[in-house]
Amino acid sequence: MGLDPGKEAQHAALDKIRKRVIETIGRNMDLYGISLSTGHLYGLLFFADKPMTLDEMGAEMKMSKTSMSTGVRTLLDLKMVNKVWEKGSRKDLYEVEYDWYQTFTDFFDIKWRKSVESNMMVLRKATDEINKMEKEYAEDPEMMEMLRKDKAKLQDAFAYYQWLDRLIDTFENGDIYKLVPKVPPREN
Amino acid sequence: MGLDPGKEAQHAALDKIRKRVIETIGRNMDLYGISLSTGHLYGLLFFADKPMTLDEMGAEMKMSKTSMSTGVRTLLDLKMVNKVWEKGSRKDLYEVEYDWYQTFTDFFDIKWRKSVESNMMVLRKATDEINKMEKEYAEDPEMMEMLRKDKAKLQDAFAYYQWLDRLIDTFENGDIYKLVPKVPPREN
């Protein structure tokens, strides 16, 4: 490192290009609920030509190893990064999941699915309770009207979540690629 | 208001049901990059039987009108809430967009599309610059190898974003419903 000044200059030019890509992609990763610096960490790993250790990341990001640890775990939870085993090194090594289609799918499977399930659960419960109340207040027209309206809203919402659930299914089972085929990356 | 104690008690029972739904749905709205309290605001509007003013929301949420203003704007930007015109009142009125399929689509059109575009832009630029560098460093095999690797990554990423772009197209033009049909909400 730092022996050949020519090599360093070349590195600098390439680094500048990488930095801009990392910056942009990292910034847009807030869609995945990821902080800016974790997004940058992801970008760093994306361009790394080999799996990296926490210490290497810390050096590169100029941040503490603790932060790298938590950042990597966030990415690991979303399966955006994989732990890699390499004989020799006893440090943990990480590399990005380069299959971005898979990353996209995993994100929905992990985050959206959980949300869909808990929402459907609460909607089901609420509908049940309203059904009970409808028996209880059968003689009160005003109340019945409110219950009817609320139940209709709950059922519409429930139908939507069923749809969303099946949409996520198509991500997982690959049916989505029948509708929207993957593009082969261009040659040149 | 507050005249008939029986009515109030009924209201309380229904309110409890609503609160739990609002709480759950609101919490899960962080997927849309929305804070918890804005999520609650959305839930409030979801159950409101008529369009609400900022003051009404503030009273209900026990929060300042300023917060309601910013919260509503967030929801408005995502088209989760619509401004409603009603003759007589000179206050602004808001109601939720009850077509959740539309809300889903709008979210991707607004947030993801923007992200996809900026990422594709930066990837295109970076690829161009690498192409230039490849001419410049044609005699340096080590450098060429790095450039080749980076370019391959950029192109893979680009292909993915093209796919994502077309996926969002299917949300917008409704083709997605050919693959995953909407469910009619159940009767009872």
Add this chain to the structure above:
DNA sequence: AAGAACGTACAGAAAAAACTGTACAAACCA
């Protein structure tokens, strides 16, 4: 078995985001 290296839990500091109250511009009313 002793020592060193590694990753993370935890508490405190720093930074960012959410919330409030005041002030003011625009729209409306009389």
Add this chain to the structure above:
DNA sequence: TGGTTTGTACAGTTTTTTCTGTACGTTCTT
């Protein structure tokens, strides 16, 4: 036109999140 009413910009405060350094348990090495 003068006086209200309504929505929001802005500055300051509170709350939440992110980041760091230390401490410690675990694993590997010799």
